[in-house]
Amino acid sequence: MGRIENALKKGEKNLIAYLTAGDPCIEKTPELVLGMESGGAALVEIGIPYSDPLADGPVIQAASTRALSKDISIEKIFDAVEKIRKESQIPLVFLVYYNTIHNYGGEEFLKKCEETGVDGLIIPDLPMEEQKELPKNAAVSIIPLVALNSGDRIENIVKDATGFVYCISSFGVTGTRDTISNKASEIVSEIKKYTDIPVALGFGISHNKMVEDVNRYADAAIVGSAIVKVIEKTKGSAKEVEDFVASLLR
C-alpha cells in the first residue's frame, strides 16, 4: 500500500490541504506544508503555479500570480519537496497543468516525482481519454477527477485508478461556496461502486462543519481557497496555517 492509501484511512475524518508552491515565496513552501501536517492534514496537494490555470478560481489564481512574480521554477519546487521529505512522510500530490509536464518531458517529470517523493499528480486539463500520452510510473498515481456530470464515464475514469479519486463537488472553478450540492454524495457512492481506493471531495469547502459533513460519505475533504486566503492574509505564517487547518478538523 502506498503513502496515499495509508494516510486516507476509511472511516476517519480526513483533510487534504492545498497550497500553491512559491506563495508567498518558495522558501516558505516546506514550512507551510509541515505546518499543515502538524495541524492534522492527512495529505497535502501542492499547486504548481501556471499562467493559464483554467480550472482555478480567483483566490488560487492570485496565489499563482504571486508565486510567478518571484523567481520560481519547477526545479525549485522539486527542491522544496526534497526538503519536506527530509522531515516528513506525509503524502504529497502535485496539482499540475499538462503543459508543465509536457515541457519538462513526461518520463523525466515522473522520474523526478518518484525520486523526490511526489506520490501523485492531479492534471486538470488532461482528460482520461488522453492519459495514454503520459508515460507510466508505478510510484506516481495519476489521480482521476470526477465531476458531477461525468455520468456514464465514471466507471472508466476510476476503475484502474490508484491513490485516491478527486470528486469535484460543484460546477465551475475552485473557490469557497456556502453549501455543497446534494448530488455530491450520490456521485461519491456511484464512484465507490467501481473502486476501493479512497474518494475525496473538493471545491467550495471552507469550514469545520462542511469538513465534517463531507467526511460522512467521502473519505476526505479537500480545502484549497480557504487555506490560501490565510496564507495570503498572514504572508505565509506556518503557525497560522497550522492553527487554521486544526480548526477545520475540530
Ligand SMILES: O=P(O)(O)OC[C@@H](O)[C@@H](O)c1c[nH]c2ccccc12
Ligand atoms: O479552492 P477550493 O474550492 O477549496 O477547491 C480545492 C482546489 O482549490 C484545489 O484542489 C485545486 C486548485 N486548483 C485546481 C484545479 C483543478 C482542480 C482542483 C484544484
